[in-house]
Amino acid sequence: MPKKRATVIIVDDNDIMRTMLRSILRSHSYDVVGEARNGVVAVDLATRLKPDIVCLDVVMPEKNGLEALGEIKAARPETSIVMITGNADPDTVQEAIINGAAGFIVKPFNAARVLDTLDGISAKLPRKPR
Numbered sequence: 001m002p003k004k005r006a007t008v009i010i011v012d013d014n015d016i017m018r019t020m021l022r023s024i025l026r027s028h029s030y031d032v033v034g035e036a037r038n039g040v041v042a043v044d045l046a047t048r049l050k051p052d053i054v055c056l057d058v059v060m061p062e063k064n065g066l067e068a069l070g071e072i073k074a075a076r077p078e079t080s081i082v083m084i085t086g087n088a089d090p091d092t093v094q095e096a097i098i099n100g101a102a103g104f105i106v107k108p109f110n111a112a113r114v115l116d117t118l119d120g121i122s123a124k125l126p127r128k129p130r
Helices: 013-028 039-047 065-075 090-096 110-122
Strands: 006-011 031-036 054-057 080-085 103-106
Touching: 006 013, 006 039, 006 110, 013 031, 013 103, 013 110, 031 039, 031 103, 039 065, 054 065, 054 110, 065 080, 065 090, 080 090, 080 110
Parallel strands: 006 031, 006 054, 054 080, 080 103
Antiparallel strands: none
């Protein structure tokens, strides 16, 4: 039986970043089930769609990635969250890890870096029976 494709939600206020991530993930064995441009929508989507992984930008309008991270982890502790940031300052990284982030992708990213990070997280996901 083929293993289930990991489901992913992409959250970034930049349309180009979302498009790039979507094409990288879809070209490999990921199922992009939703997209959002701010943390408010991200929390709603994560709660409703129950993805395996959320790729979450740190700096966004309305609710930033760190706030959304805390809310998503509170509602769905089993969801793995990868933070995406153009500014990997130690305080942000530390706060995200304390709040439950599973990994980091620093912009500008390339496909290999994104897939390495997500493949590592995906390998640890509990496999849901179909």
